[in-house]
Amino acid sequence: MKGSFATRVAGSSDLYKVNKRKPYHGINFVIAHDGFTLYDLVSYNFKHNEANGEGGNDGSNDNFSWNCGCEGETTDNNIKALRSRQMKNFHVALMISQGTPMMLMGDEYGHTRFGNNNSYGHDTVINHFHWGQLDARRSSHFRFFSELIKYRRKHPVFGRENFLDKKNVTWHEDNWDNYESKFLAFTLHDDLGGDIYMAFNAHDYFVKAILPSPPHNRRWFRVADTNLKSPDDFIPEGVPGIESTYNVAPYSSILFEAKP
Structure with missing residues (x-):
């Protein structure tokens, strides 16, 4: 996996270095609108789609996630610290990679859908943007995400014109x-x-x-x-x-x- 990771960080020339394409023609992302949020990626090993009314049969079973030692919410401070670290690691990898980064709205404050990886049909707390949580994490999680985005924009080495x-x-x-x-x-x-x-x-x-x-x-x-x-x-x-x-x-x- 290390070699594959290095290739992606470098802009995925194996995929995009054809037809005069540039690194920025490739879209880098860890999380998209389908699947887990970033918080859920480090908090759940399995989907929890009971609220969707399909008996848990909907949504992907291949989530490539790790719950860091406990499925779902926990009071264990060591697990919570590890989850926080993992979210920051993913954000670092995204922001230092050649190419165009794409984030999922809500990951900047650690939004959870409680393990639901197919939540498009919900007009509930699962999908609502939680401004209060963003404010509560403004000086910690949100600050890290925000400052790293600013840092990327100031340093051209992360967005070179060529591979x-x-x-x-x-x-x-x-x-x-x-x-x-x-x-x-x-x-x-x-x-x-x-x-x-x-x-x-x-x-x-x-x-x-x-x-x-x-x-x-x-x-x-x-x-x-x-x-x-x-x-x-x-x-x-x-x-x-x-x-x-x-x-x-x-x-x-x-x-x-x-x-x-």
């Missing part, structure tokens, strides 16, 4: 064929030296990442670490003091920027 080549990206990998490997790290190169280092750790243990040397007269600043609590999980101007290695937490992702 990536060896001058644009360095993959810090020698383990592509190991299907047990769930760690991916790479550097997106900026023409002016503002390189971006990214790492995704889908293992259930820490990975000590050896960081590449930043460009001349630059040093690494930590912009994002989804394992940290808000507001430390995303600091647009970055935090200095990054050493030559960094412990990437289980089920987390990081983003470093090279700055003077």
